[in-house]
Amino acid sequence: MTKTIAPAAQKSGAEDAARRPRRLVVLPAATVARALARLPDVALARLTALSARSSAARHRTGAITWRATIDFLDAKDDATGERLPRRAAHQESLGAEWTGEAWSAGADLLRVGARPEGGAQLPAYLLVDLQARYRIAPRWRLEARLLNAFDRQYEAVRDYPALGRQAWLGIRYDGLGF
Numbered sequence: 001m002t003k004t005i006a007p008a009a010q011k012s013g014a015e016d017a018a019r020r021p022r023r024l025v026v027l028p029a030a031t032v033a034r035a036l037a038r039l040p041d042v043a044l045a046r047l048t049a050l051s052a053r054s055s056a057a058r059h060r061t062g063a064i065t066w067r068a069t070i071d072f073l074d075a076k077d078d079a080t081g082e083r084l085p086r087r088a089a090h091q092e093s094l095g096a097e098w099t100g101e102a103w104s105a106g107a108d109l110l111r112v113g114a115r116p117e118g119g120a121q122l123p124a125y126l127l128v129d130l131q132a133r134y135r136i137a138p139r140w141r142l143e144a145r146l147l148n149a150f151d152r153q154y155e156a157v158r159d160y161p162a163l164g165r166q167a168w169l170g171i172r173y174d175g176l177g178f
Helices: 014-019 029-035
Strands: 002-004 023-025 045-053 059-061 064-077 090-099 103-112 115-117 120-122 125-137 140-147 166-173
Touching: none
Parallel strands: none
Antiparallel strands: 002 023, 045 064, 059 064, 064 090, 090 103, 103 125, 115 120, 125 140, 140 166
């Protein structure tokens, strides 16, 4: 079942099209249950979500571009009323990127709320990722990334610790037509 949410007043133009609501997809319970394959005892689940994102129209302050998202999720087993495992009630992100002539640098923060799993409550966590890029030719960039910059120990899935700090170095070609 697919429902389209119509805006109160129709606007025209490409800029207004980006602000129009997208389709809201309501999935049958059987589809949700199959997607949650690790939860065979969930016969019927209800997922209600609200999401706000600034990335569609990124905000710019001088040479700095800002982006932010916030997501709220109410994911419950209809039979028991309990939250579905691994589904945080909220998740937020904030990012900023400075762009110069040949250089750019940025930082992203991701906060994931506490969530239940297997009779335990996985704690909330906050990650910080850093990146820098240098344009060495018109279509070539040298890139460096530092993921989980503060080496935060957390578990996205119970009993599976996430990777610690990671450093990446690469070269990127921005070709046309790919």
